[in-house]
Amino acid sequence: MKRYEPPAGWVVQAYKFALDPGDTQTGSLRRNTGAARFAYNHMLRRVGAVQAQRAAEASYGVSEADLTPWQGWSLPDLRRTWNEIKQWVAPWWAACSKEAFNTGLANLSAALGNWHASRTGARKGRRMGWPRPKRKQAQRSARFTTGAIRVDPGYRHVVLPRLGRIRTHESTRKLARRIRAGTAQILSATVSETAGRWFCSFQVAVRRDHNRPAHAPRAGRVVGVDAGVKHLAVLSTGELVPNPKPFNAALKKLGKAQRRAARRIGPYDPATRSKRTASKRWQRAQDAVTRLHATVAAVRADSWHRLTTRLAQQFDTVVVEHLHVAGMIRNRKLARSLADAAPATLRRHLGYKTGWYGSILYVADRWYPSSKTCSACKTAKPKLSLAERTFNCTTCGLSLDRDVNAARNLADLVRHVDLELPGDAKTGRGAYVRSVRPAPAGWAAGDEASRPSGVNAGRQRTAADREFTFTH
Template sequence: MILGFKTELKLNHQQRTQLVKHCGVARHAWNWGLALTQNILKHNQAHPHDKIKFPTAVDLHKWLVVMVKPECPWYYEVSKCAPQYALRQLSEAWKQAFKKLKKPPKFKKKGTADSFTVDGSLAVEQDRVKVPVIGWLKTYERLPVEQKPKSFTISRTADRWFVSWKIEIEPTHEPKPVSVVGVDLGVKALATLSTGEVFEGAKSYRKYEKKLARLQWLNRHKVKGSNNWKKAQIQIARLHRQIANIRKDTLHKLTSYLAKNHSKIGIEDLNVRGMLANHKLAKAIADMGFYEFRRQLEYKCELYGSQLVVVDRWFASSKTCSNCGTKKETLSLAQRVFHCQCCGLEIDRDLNASINLEKAVS
């Protein structure tokens, strides 16, 4: 099984400058390729009888060498892999857009999701990695050195730099203490299990919302591009990173607990995009991270030998009585206790839903 490994880099000023240059070249190559491909698509729409073949990543790189590199000598200060991988990623983004899997690619901004990918003469030792052109970069933790990586992806979040690559891990198939469990996700509590356990969400955005708004309010009149503006941008980015890290930590602990201790896990196929359209609940739903929860649970179940069963989104888990199976016509979100008119069962709404999910996958 292939998993991604990511760790923070311990850099000096010179190394940071080199990483910024690599990100700049990768971003420039992406934006150049995107502008070119957009012009080709516009030409093909305007002249259907005189179409130009849509370029592949190889075509784009050949044109880049001929058209861009002679005019931009700073391309030669970084690894040739940075623009190559940027154009490969652009080509893949267009393929997914043509298949209607994702939206068309957009132009990249400086300082927003800066990253680049390199391959070639890579090496990993206990506490450092070797990158072409840049050399050895130290890390804060010990690294897996059993396998030589095929490529490194280096990215920046706020003022911290990270390196990531793929490693191969053997899945485990140890016996689990609980055979089947149903998991109901909610806004009040992140997850309610059919065993009666309740896991509260981090709600990190709600916790730091006022502080974030304050930082953004103080930054409103600063001159864009000035030193004070740059300092404020780093402060805001740090707070966003802290909010995201708290949310990810909560989700990782929950998904690891579920995958390690339960043989079969039943969850509902939530329409997260549709739920976010509800403006009254969108902020709370986004703060919980339902999509990230399912993404983590999918690969961790494969890693720890558990089975994940996704129940159809139209299954009325909340409206159905877990005792007698009677289904209610309506059940408002304000009703937190489920009361069955047939058998007289009174139970927490989320617990009732999780028990129904457990029965559906048993």
């Protein structure tokens, strides 16, 4: 599949709506998303079986020409084979959209491509294993790219091929009005199920003009953002952005629900260290846990969107921390793992929203000790435990909330850099993202002393440092 390249001035964006399907429609959604899973699993087994068969034949000395024909995993290859065999392996195929099967085949093609690239060294990062079959419990989804895909003018329904007109749980007004005005065009629609609720996510090309809202303050404002545990975020302006109340409430309920599920008879028997049949009461408790997880995620996502939109609109320059590495996110405590994922969310949202609103995003250098440095005299402490909520400087006597101190340091990073930006960013016509390091003069030696640092070291690498640019 070719990647869609939007015309200049247009960006690709998602609009996701919760659905309220009827019983027949739910059946149809389950059937089509199940078809995607079936095609994925069937062709995965087939590709694996052909490879094993060929390896066995080769070991018996069968010549190359007489081996079982190779099964490729490019999408056209998979689709060709699937169309040849579907009437035998899935005689019910006509009851589902061909796009549903295509979803499974496209996902499989990508998974096998990743596996192969990882094995041959073309793909960096953690080693990818052979793709695992999709279980029935896995998230269901199917993507539609052709046919009747639209939002109803009445704002309360979406129309999808084969599935028909489905009621939405929330208004589709924002998207419908853009489509009517000619500033949005639907590219595809993906239906998916999360914790028992169905969603439809439209991939939409949207024309975005850099009209900063009237309430946006004057130019030249810089803000550092520290994503916290206790608060959603702390700004260098001293503002503490609290976690939303529904979030704290859901988190509390979640803890309760998890303890309840733990008391019931689950599928794992700790006494014999083996599997057992889970009780219905356990399943009920577990479903509640799943629903609460979805609530926590939704509430959290909403508050991140509100915050990042406000930051991109109200400030000219936003500075955030470097991402935590993937391995650090694996925490057992939910609150902690949410906090660890926060810098990544911040950066992802601000990456495109600063592009929309003509502001600039900076990402602090990976080694920059924003928490350990005093924001007043820039002396770095060798150690600062997570339990210390207040930063007390032994050099200048500063006493400040730990997160505010970190946020101030982030904002200062950019104040010390002579903002020499490419034309795009200067005129506010695009997001310019790059990592920044502290200026060498006046900065105490910390962790970064042994590394190449300084503004100039950073500036020489601008082209390489540029993470991505939106040009509109």
